[in-house]
Amino acid sequence: MQTIHKYLDPVALSRIGGMELVARLVVEGFVTGLHKSPYQGFSVEFAEHRQYMPGDEIRYIDWKVYGKSDRFYVKKFEEETNLRAYILLDTSASMNYKHNDNNLTKFEYGCYLAATLTYLMLKQRDSVGLALFDTDITQYIPPRGAATHLRAIMNALENATPGEETELSSLFHELAKRIVRRGLVIVISDLLDEPSQVISALKHLRHQKHEVIVLHLLDHAEMTFPYKGSVIFRDMETGQTLSTQADSLKSAYLEKLNEFIQSYRRGCGASQIDYVQMDTTTPFDHALSAYLSRRK
Structure with a gap:
C-alpha cells in the first residue's frame, strides 16, 4: 500500500484498515453498535x-x-450514512512539545490520529469533518463522505502548524454551537486547561446530542517527570520560565498530574464521554488499534 499523504502511514493503515469505528449512542435516529449498509434504504x-x-x-x-x-x-x-464525525484537533503551542528528538510532538501524533481516523471513516462510507483550533477555530471543514474529501482533510493537516495558547472551554462551547447536526465528535488534545471548565464545555457537546470521544495526548516525560538537578522550565504558550531543582518538584508534580488526569477521567465518565489517555511515545497505530478493539 502506498500513500502520498504525509500523515497516512501505510503500515498503520494495514494494521487498522480492517477495523471499524462505530457510534455507541443514538445518532440521528439510528441505533448504533452495527454499521448499517450504505446501499439499503439510505437517502x-x-x-x-x-x-x-x-x-x-x-x-x-x-x-x-x-x-x-x-x-x-x-x-x-x-x-447519506448513519455516522457523521467531527475531528477537533488542538493546534496550540503546547502541542508542539516532545521530550526526545526521536519522538513525535503531540501535534504530529494528533495529526497521524486525525488522518488515520479520517481514512477509516471514509472507508466505512461515513462522513467526516475537521476543525483546527488554538486561540480561535483556525480552520473548519464540514463533514463529507466523498472520496475526494480525504485530500481536503490531508491538505489541511499537512499545512497546519502549532499556533498560540488556547482556552479549550470557550472553543468547545463555540464548536458546540457551530456543529448543528448530531454526530460523533472526536477531540484530540493535551487538555492543558482547567479540567472543570473543559468538562463543562464537553457537556455542552453532549447536550447537543453528540457522542464524544476525548483522545488525551501526553508525552511520556510529562507523565513521568524524568528531570534531575537544576532545570529551567519554559511554558510553551506564555513563554514564562521557571528555574528550579527538579528533584524537589517531582513528587508534587506527579501528584498534581494524577489529580489532573483523574478529574478528566471522572468528569468524562459521568457524562458518557469516552476518555482515552495516550502516551505519544507509544506508536499511534498501536494505541489506536488497542482503543478500537476495546470499543467493539
Whole structure:
C-alpha cells in the first residue's frame, strides 16, 4: 500500500484498515453498535460533478453546467450514512512539545490520529469533518463522505502548524454551537486547561446530542517527570520560565498530574464521554488499534 499523504502511514493503515469505528449512542435516529449498509434504504445527497461517460444515465446530466461549459457533466451522489464525525484537533503551542528528538510532538501524533481516523471513516462510507483550533477555530471543514474529501482533510493537516495558547472551554462551547447536526465528535488534545471548565464545555457537546470521544495526548516525560538537578522550565504558550531543582518538584508534580488526569477521567465518565489517555511515545497505530478493539 502506498500513500502520498504525509500523515497516512501505510503500515498503520494495514494494521487498522480492517477495523471499524462505530457510534455507541443514538445518532440521528439510528441505533448504533452495527454499521448499517450504505446501499439499503439510505437517502442520497449531491457530492460532486464528473465528466459524462458513455453508459451514464442521461437524467444525471447537469444541464446548467452544460450551458456554461458546453460540456456534459453528470452529478455524482453519495449515500447519506448513519455516522457523521467531527475531528477537533488542538493546534496550540503546547502541542508542539516532545521530550526526545526521536519522538513525535503531540501535534504530529494528533495529526497521524486525525488522518488515520479520517481514512477509516471514509472507508466505512461515513462522513467526516475537521476543525483546527488554538486561540480561535483556525480552520473548519464540514463533514463529507466523498472520496475526494480525504485530500481536503490531508491538505489541511499537512499545512497546519502549532499556533498560540488556547482556552479549550470557550472553543468547545463555540464548536458546540457551530456543529448543528448530531454526530460523533472526536477531540484530540493535551487538555492543558482547567479540567472543570473543559468538562463543562464537553457537556455542552453532549447536550447537543453528540457522542464524544476525548483522545488525551501526553508525552511520556510529562507523565513521568524524568528531570534531575537544576532545570529551567519554559511554558510553551506564555513563554514564562521557571528555574528550579527538579528533584524537589517531582513528587508534587506527579501528584498534581494524577489529580489532573483523574478529574478528566471522572468528569468524562459521568457524562458518557469516552476518555482515552495516550502516551505519544507509544506508536499511534498501536494505541489506536488497542482503543478500537476495546470499543467493539
